[in-house]
Amino acid sequence: MSRFAGKTIVVTGSGKEKGLGQGILRRFADEGANCVVSDLLIDAEAEGVAEELRARGAKVTAVACDVSDPGQCQALVDQAVAAFGTVDIFVNNAGIGFMMKPLLEVDPKDWATVIAVNLSGAFYCTQAAAKAMIAGGKGGRIINIASQAAKTGFPHLPAYVSSKHGMVGLTRASALELGAHGITVNAVCPNHVTTGLGGQQNEYFSKLLGFDSVEAYLANMSAKNPMGRPGLPSDTAAACAWLASQDAFYVTGEALNVSGGEEMH
Ligand SMILES: NC(=O)c1ccc[n+]([C@@H]2O[C@H](COP(=O)([O-])OP(=O)(O)OC[C@H]3O[C@@H](n4cnc5c(N)ncnc54)[C@H](O)[C@@H]3O)[C@@H](O)[C@H]2O)c1
Incomplete structure (x- = not known):
């Protein structure tokens, strides 16, 4: 299939082997998209992710971006546009989920770090990507990789759970304002991968x-x-591909569970 031939996809936090971001980019590379790999650092691992996508036939560029810095989010979008002319699909995938502590022991600094990356980062990138999509005049797709933790509570992950619930709010609020520009905004909520x-x-x-x-x-x-x-990265990738396809044009503001039925609301 080449549903995304000529389209450009940017995925934040996609420079790790076996990550959801890599899985998403593999699927879009296989369907013809130009791919922008992005992560905190473009190190040997991220270069390897990019090289594998090239081997699958995609045109690829790799851009370092710390999503907690609004200027770097804008620069990521600018570099994607400079490389490929447009940004058609933007996936907010970067996330921190490794700070596990009981609620009463969470340091405010750790709380702030998780919110800065998982929620504020998605907001900064949504603003930058939407501006480029509006300037391009052809609409676009923004997909937020939330989590089962966006729908239900989990112990020892208060900042993560809160950030992912917030991502669904960001999805709904953005969808309302960006629909007029032909941009859909949806979240995908995977279970454990x-x-x-x-x-x-x-x-x-x-x-x-x-x-x-x-x-x-x-x-x-x-x-x-x-x-x-x-779950598997390919499950989330398949949902992203559908949400980015023409078939899903009338779907926006949703938070789609991809959990094998583990989460149903
Ligand atoms: N693995 C799961 O079970 C699961 C389930 C549901 C949702 N998710 C979500 O999927 C997304 C990807 O996670 P993953 O499981 O593939 O793990 P991962 O660790 O492979 O990917 C997370 C990526 O985010 C990057 N990152 C961290 N801080 C960043 C920052 N400040 N700026 C830019 N990038 C940054 C990391 O370097 C890494 O590449 C996350 O948002 C996560 O919350 C994961």
Whole structure:
């Protein structure tokens, strides 16, 4: 398929092997999109992600961006436009989910860091991407990678859960104002996926909940999931591809669960 031939996608926090961002870019590369890999640093790992996308046939550029800095978010969009002429699809994927502590022990600095990246970062990038899409005059798609933690509470992750709930609010508020420009804004809410971030959560929660091993914790998670397994990056990527496709033009302001039925509201 080449549904996204000639389109440009930017994914923040996409420079890690096995991350959701890499999975999303693989799917869009396979469907013909120009890809912008972005992460805090464009290090050897991020260069490797970019190189693999080129091997899949995509035109790729890689741009460093700390999404907690509004100026860097604007520069990311500017560099994407300079490289490919437009930004058609922007995915707010960068996130911090490794600060796990009981509510009463969370340091205000850690709280602020998580909100700055997960929520404020998505806001800064939404502003910058939407301005470029409006200037381009062809509409666009903004997709926020929220979480199951946007729909329900989890212990020892108060800042993460709050930031992800906030992302759904940002999605709805942005969708209302950007629809007039042909821009849809939606969130995707994946359940657990064993990425770098997900792996750190596995280590912590398997101990917290008294499992003998991470494997036993994951087996229990699979047994409780209606579809019998945790999520995969390709599940989230498929949802993003649909939301970015012409078929989803009339869908905006939604927060789509991609959880094998683990989350249903
Ligand atoms: N893995 C899961 O179980 C899961 C489930 C639901 C949602 N998510 C969300 O998916 C997204 C991707 O996470 P992942 O699981 O692929 O983990 P990951 O650790 O592979 O990806 C997170 C990425 O964000 C980057 N990042 C961190 N701080 C940044 C900053 N200030 N600026 C730019 N980039 C920054 C990291 O370098 C990393 O590449 C996150 O928003 C996460 O909350 C993950």
